[in-house]
Amino acid sequence: MSTSPAVAWAAADPYAAALRTGRGPLFLRRSDGWLLPLEVERWCAxxxxxxxxxxxxxxxxxxxxxxxxxxxxxxxAARGRPVLGIDVSEAAVDHTGRLGGPALRRSVFEPLPGEGRWGTVLLMDGNVGIGGDPAALLARVARLLCPGGLLIAETAGVDVDERSEVQVVDSADGRTGGGAFPWARVGTPALLRYARGWDRAGRWTAGGRRFVALRSRGAGSGTGTGSEPPNRTAVISGQRRRKPPATGPVA
Known part of the structure; x- marks a missing residue:
């Protein structure tokens, strides 16, 4: 029986060590030995x-x-935008706080502040694979967004639709890592197939990376005055735990 995704990822000591040093190597390893390199240096920059x-x-x-x-x-946060990061890794949350960003140690599938009132949800750096079930993740994100809210997801660089059990490892032989957890690799065509009930808001490639924007369906536009004030209220409470918000949109 596999470990829960949040527990397995959070317990992956190679991941925490890589974030502390700001460099790899670090991989996701499938049960068949295939390795997906993780871009630790870019993430930590x-x-x-x-x-x-x-x-x-x-x-x-x-x-x-x-x-x-x-x-x-x-x-x-430096732009004065209301924002909150969530991650199951304590090392990741601590690192975010040191950069001046508000963050909570939380899984996306757990209760979160401001549910149904977020203007934008980001799934960057392959995080559309969280939980190994893209359809379930999209359904969860739809519940987090305000009506007409925006999802921006970074998809795989190739046309792939794959689910597998993986471990975080810090060597090519895969001997060091935490427990296994489900993960997905999803290209743009596959993500669009999963996005039933969403409106397409854009797709683009930049710097060799691929992105998709989807808009949840509802009465709002995601930017109107009807949804934004509750978003701000929800995020301010998270920010105050780490850093008082600067004057600007949040204030």
Missing amino acids: RADPVDRAVLDRCEGAVLDVGCGPGRLVAEL
Whole structure:
């Protein structure tokens, strides 16, 4: 019987060690031995131009699911945007806080602040694979967003639709890692197939990375005055636990 995804990922000592040092190597290893390299150095760096262009598209209050070491949360916080990162890894949440970004140690499938009132949800760096069931993840994100809210997801660089059990390992022989957990690799065509009940809001490639924007269906637009104030209220409570918000949209 496999370990729950949140417990297995959080207990993956190689992941915590990589975040502390800011470098790999680090891999997701399938049961058949296939390895997916993880881009630790990029994740631990500041937001790059491709990241910043994605963040320019965000609307309202932003929830970064699987925020990792927090480069996107920190960038949005520096812009004065209402934002919260969530991650099951204590090391990731701590790193995000050191960058000045608000974050909670929480799984996306657990109760979260501001449910149904987020303007944008981010699933970056392959996080569309969380839980190994893209359809279930999309359904959960739809419940987190306000009516007409925006999901921005980074998809795999190839046309793939794959579910597997994986471990986080820090060597090519895969001898070091935590428990196994379900994960998915999803390309753009596959994600669009799973996105029943969503409206397509864009797809693009930048810096060799691929992205899809989807809009939840509902009466709101995701940017109107009817949904944004509750978003701000929900995020402020999370921010105050780590850093008082700067003057600007949050205040």
